[in-house]
Amino acid sequence: MSPTPAPVAKPPKIPQSVLVVIHDPDGRVLLLERADVPGFWQSVTGSKDRLDEPWAETCTREVAEETGIVVGTAAVPPSALVDWQLANVYEIYPRWRHRYAPGVTHNTEQVFGLCVPAGTTPVLAPREHTAWAWLPWPEAADRCFSPSNAEAILQLPRRLALPPCAP
Template identity: 70%
Template structure:
């Protein structure tokens, strides 16, 4: 008897989140992508279902990628803020195969997450190889994604 073929993954939903994680000293967490050495970014991720609220996506992705648990005593839910920024950008051709045929653009919801200085980070090794806490302007310069860099540069507007 032969082993059945694994089911193909469903197409990615072209709606995602970008979460700029920062501490009270204006340092921003950036992580290097495992699949693309030299590509640094903030937390990003697509919705799992069409009905998933972007805020829920942000909470899930932060936990998966960094081990930071939003809603814990150290990082209350109120520390996650929807910056009401929506970026619509063209999906890089190299990644379009992950989406349904004909999908060329993604809508990205931008959030900020304030964490205490010294918050531990536990990376998902399949996604990221290393991380750094950088001053916000330096973090923006490090990012490969223009929308990620621009979001980080918005930090002073939302810092409290």
């Protein structure tokens, strides 16, 4: 009987990630519930696979992996993905620091928007997310566990030229 090969250790995550606010033309936002932390709702996020990976490539890959939505189709052309020219630097939650190299405590997150047709139905990666919801932008911002995610969603009306939410 041959010996069982040792498991291959995953390389540490790169502390550069994307946040993709997926929305429809009317300002509804797609949120996903994390599989590893029930009750934590968020937009699509994900780290670069390699340091030289372009931000748009990271977005396209993460959106496809987490939602099944493919950027570059007739329904979702490449122009639907917009770099909001916003970078957030935040402290990595202690519960997830083990994924990074020793001593890494902060992440830089580049924010993008992705406009998809109303009624788009995501296909979730079950190891990452357990539920999805399309919500009006104010409700989506309120439901996010991440302050940077909520702040990005609160920018959506300005980016879509929607009237501000009534009090």
